[in-house]
Ligand SMILES: [Zn+2]
């Protein structure tokens with residue numbers, strides 16, 4: 001069985017990282033034997049997919065965790081690619097209720113025109129499960145400024161589970177959603193000592209990692225203060241406190257997920273630097 005490949009097309013999150021492109025905000029591509037999934041396609045997802053040689057027309061799933069622009073702006077163009085220019089009903093769109101239908105804080109993030117061209121729409125509600133290609137996905141609760149925000153846990157038959165928390169604050173019980181995952185990707189927007197309601201700091205990440213006990217933790221979706229503080233230092237802090245190997249993702253980093261979990265760092269080009 002081929003390994004899974006998790007490609008951090010972008011590792012930035014939050015408004016200031018997005019508008020400055022200090023880190024890219026293009027989300028994560030996940031490739032399996034029959035799976036080609038884009039998770040949280042923020043600004044740059046289309047462009048960086050193409051520049052990294054990942055043909056967006058090969059996508060068969062687009063996942064959007066909540067209705068903030070750093071997670072959804074490129075979802076419609078990726079759906080256009082997935083449906084071969086809107087000529088074929090293709091692929092799966094799994095997204096929070098806010099993204100599909102809107103809620104008290106946002107309009108729907110993806111138009112009806114685009115929603116009706118995917119083969120299957122899944123409203124991702126906490127504590128539900130669904131199947132996409134060869135992986136079973138369970139939906140985790142998140143507590144964020146979009147009340148419908150969700151995390152995703154991907155269960156593979158051969159290699160165990162990996163998961164993504166999305167933007168969330170720490171809450172009692174969050175760890176149980178990720179207990180036993182081998183690889184846990186945490187959206188750590190803020191460094192230690194800079195709490196922000198609805199968002200994750202390094203201290204929150206420590207508590208989640210302590211509860212969930214993954215084999216490997218990865219920090220991503222880094223906010224501006226986190227970037228200035230030094231994500232690698234924050235990762236080291238988490239590793240020291242929890243004993244769990246922890247890395248801060250960098251733009252273009254790939255994780256090979258099989259019997260082993262192996263991170264391959266890309267050349268140190270970040271944000272718009274790639275173009276200059
Ligand atoms: Zn975000």
Ligand SMILES: [Zn+2]
Pocket residue numbers: 066068144167
């Ligand atoms: Zn958010």
